[in-house]
Amino acid sequence: MSEAIAFYVLSGLVLASAWSVVRNENLFHAGLSLILCFVGVAGIYVNLDAPFLGAMQVLIYAGAIAVLLLFGFMLTHDLMNAKQERNQHAAGIFAAVLMALVLIGTIAGAQWYGSSGQPVKFGVESLARRYMQQDLVSFEVVALLLLASLMGAVVIARKEEGSRD
Amino acid sequence: MIGLPHYLILSALLFSLGLYGVLTRRNAIGVLMAVELMFNSVNINLMAFSHYMMDTAGLAFCIFVITVAAAEVTVGVALVLSVYRNRNLIDLDQVAELKG
Amino acid sequence: MPEWVQFSAGKHFQDLIAHLSGRSVPEILVMPIMLAVILGFICGSSLILIWAERKVAARIQNRVGPMMTGPRKLAEFSMWTGGLLQTAADAIKLLVKELIIPSKTDPVPFIAAPVLIVTVCVTAFVVIPFGPALSVSDLNIGVVHVVSISSLTVLSIVMAGWSSNSKYSLLGGLRSAAQMLSYEIPLIFALLGPILLAGGLSMQKMVLAQREYGCWFFLPSLLGFLIYYVASIAEVNRPPFDIPEAESELVAGYVSEYSGMMFAMFFLAEFANMFLVCSVAATVFLGGWLVPFMAVPEQMTPGYIALGTLVFFAKTSFLVFIMMWIRWTFPRVRPDHLMNLGWKYLFPLSLLNLLICAGVAVLKDVYKLNGWGVSLASLGALVFVLLLLQVVRVPRPTAFLEKV
Structure with a gap:
């Protein structure tokens, strides 16, 4: 039960922040959302009984990779001029929706073995x-x-x- | 009850969002961020399989993926900085010398 | 092995409430209450640490420091008992000041940064064993938890630096990000040696492993202890590595635009982080709550818990005092020297430390050496390698860069 609640809360966090990463006009805010997303994914790992991987995710992704990306962003932009434009909007939406449909269709249609046993830690x-x-x-x-x-x-x-x- | 398909669907959605970001962002750093989202979705997938199939292979691969992602970002940011320093460009569409 | 030392403080709390009122505390409430206790502890200890810092500074500079706020009778007694309420007064002043958010800032990250830095600090304290059976939660991944959570501190500094929209803040934030990312690596590698000797990551297990070896880990991993200490001074941005907030160059670095409560939170987190790194050093390298020359009882005894807690705080305070001493003794390091020290000296030496620890762990398993034998072997290996480096002229690892 608590696993289910944690899963839904964390998934909401991950997807919402990922949406902000790809959609946010302000690239600095997108970078901060990326970190939130990484922390959410670390929570997903803890939910999957892999606390070590969660700690590694926070240490390497949120603490180093994201900071490196923010660093690169800060060195290549004028202060406070972080607005971004985008291109290929329709093609992007089409490809992403197609991808999601194919993947989810496959996952929903497949017969999963091994998911009934008691997971190990x-x-x-x-x-x-x-x-x-x-x-x-x-x-x-x-x-x-x-x-x-x-x-x-x-x-x-x-x-x-x-x-x- | 949360099972394997829940995690797989989460990862599929995250992957699609990352794909959308890669296709529509023009800024090089923005593209790198979206690529990181896709890496993360793959990791969720691996870890979910590892957990539900009781095998450490997924966990081991996750750590490999994190390592490779770290290497990729280091070189990626270095390339972006170098292009920016030499040509004052950050927009990927304008860095197109290698286009056929 | 005494199992009882791994009980969590939350369990004690539940037992205590059950004992006093006969009612049980629901599991879901224990963690928030414990976090609140940690927050209170952080605030209290920071008040004391700030007072102590000013007194140590005063003693080193031949002054008396704050004397006026606090009981007058005690102040007449000696300089060390004067001005006891000074930091409490300062804190109240900061709390009632107006919160100024400059109009050109990016408000969300600007407000989130101080909140994040305090949150990170509180979360990291969760695994610290303040005494036998006195950590809030003895996670299996204890040491990695502390390291990974505190790596988020740099994020808060980057957020503060960028969102303040001021060049001093931005430069401070950039310098700090570079410094903390560089020094995290020797810090983690220095911790790997004791982890290897202990064969586990949990904090209480580290303490118990030192009991099993019969010697504290700063002896077999002396180099690791020194590297950890230096790197942690850089990690908490204290002098002589306070380049991110160098007053004479950058006003106050990333906190330049902050005022009142938010400034107080940065200040609080700085001192709490200092306490955090020192308590990790005390646990991992100096035996934590192990009382010297005294066996750990097999059953839980309140007396031993009290004594162990006292010993833990004594060890941590000693390390904190040395940090203060260093602050008022050495001049600030130049940024390029700082990077050189981190990458060209501390990082390779921490690898050497890891190698020595691995060899020593094998020696212990194969030849059944006790702690002192292990320490002697490791110190011998260290001296041998350092002498060898003096004799053999090693080409500088970065020499290839000068030719490209």
């Missing part, structure tokens, strides 16, 4: 064991990817020698 230990045994190679590849993106970002964003300012 994963600890951090099972995750760690998985990363250190089955998924070790992918784990290392992701680590390499992070290193590459770190260096790539530094090289791309740094100022050229003798450029202005």
Whole structure:
């Protein structure tokens, strides 16, 4: 029962803030809604018995990625001139509605197995064991990817020698 | 009773909203934000399957997706800053040299 | 292992009410009441901390500090008992001042920012074990909870900086975002060492693991403790890392446009955050509520709870005092030096700390070393690596940037 209430409240929060992310004229407000959406999704994870993933979501998405996006926004805009225009409005609505209809139709029409059993709660230990045994190679590849993106970002964003300012 | 389909429908709606944002935003940062919405919807999907099918695979993939998203945003924001610094543009429609 | 230390304060509260009035408190009310208690605790402790900060500053600068507000008889006794009610008076002054919202601001984020920073602080305090069986809720992911929730503080600062529509606020907010994002990384990596030694993330489990090792984790992970402490000073924007609100350059940084109550909330959160990082350091590295030279009883005893709480606050206050001491001793760091320190020194050293802790944990499992053996091994490894770095000339990790 409490799970259902939490689910509906959090879904409402996530969808409303996501709507604001894509529709808000003021891009700074859209960024703040994005953070609200991330926190809502973290709540969904906690509802799914994955508190560690929820904490990671808050730490990485809300605390780092969103702040980085806001940072990029602040560096590329004049103060308080945050109004945005948009294009391809009809095509966007058409594609999104089509996508939603196809997905929801598929989900509603499919027969789901495995959803009747008692869900289990994963600890951090099972995750760690998985990363250190089955998924070790992918784990290392992701680590390499992070290193590459770190260096790539530094090289791309740094100022050229003798450029202005 | 909340089951797997509820979470899947939430994720489908979130994905569609993200798609709408990607298609209609002109600002590069706005597009990146909408892409993050789509990443999140995929994560909800993975975690719901992981929870209801009693397998840690979804959880492990979620963390991979979060990591890749972090890498993507770092490089994305760096690219936006670099384009902005060199050409004073933030509008994606005007950065179209690679168009065929 | 004494299981009773993991009872939550909420359960104590329910038992107490049941004992006193014979009525049970519904489960849904416990958490809000506990959060209200934390909020009250934060306000009270901040009042004391602000008074203490002014007294420590005064002592270091050979002054007496605030003396006039408070009982006169006590003030005549010594400088440390004068002006006891000074911060209470200041707080009342701030509360009754007019709330000014400048007309060109972006009102929603402007008002939400101080609310968010206090909320984040209260939520982070939920897992702190103030004593045995005295954390509001001993979550399984305790340490990660504190770190992830307090990473939202930077958001509030960015919101305040942007929505104030003033260049001082904006520059303060940008500097602060950069600083906090950079220092979060060494902070988390420094905490990973003790997590590895304890083999769990819950705060009470960290304390119990230190009891099991027989030594506090600041010995096997000395480097981690120092890195955590330095990074947390930067994380709470205190001098010498107070670049976001450097008075002489940026008026007051992101709080420039705030007044009255909203300013008071930022001020409150600053001191509460200082207390938070120090209490995490005391729990993770200094044994939390473990009383030195005294075994933890197998059954719950009120005496041990009281003593443990006292010890916890003593350890935390000691760390807070050192932060104040540092504030009035060192000059402000330059922004580029700050970034250099974070990325080129603290971050690689925190990786080294993680490596040493991993090795030490293996040593403990394989050779059944006790806590002191583990500490000696880890300190030896640390000294060895640092000497090696002196002998072998390591190319600077960022050298490739100068050639590109």
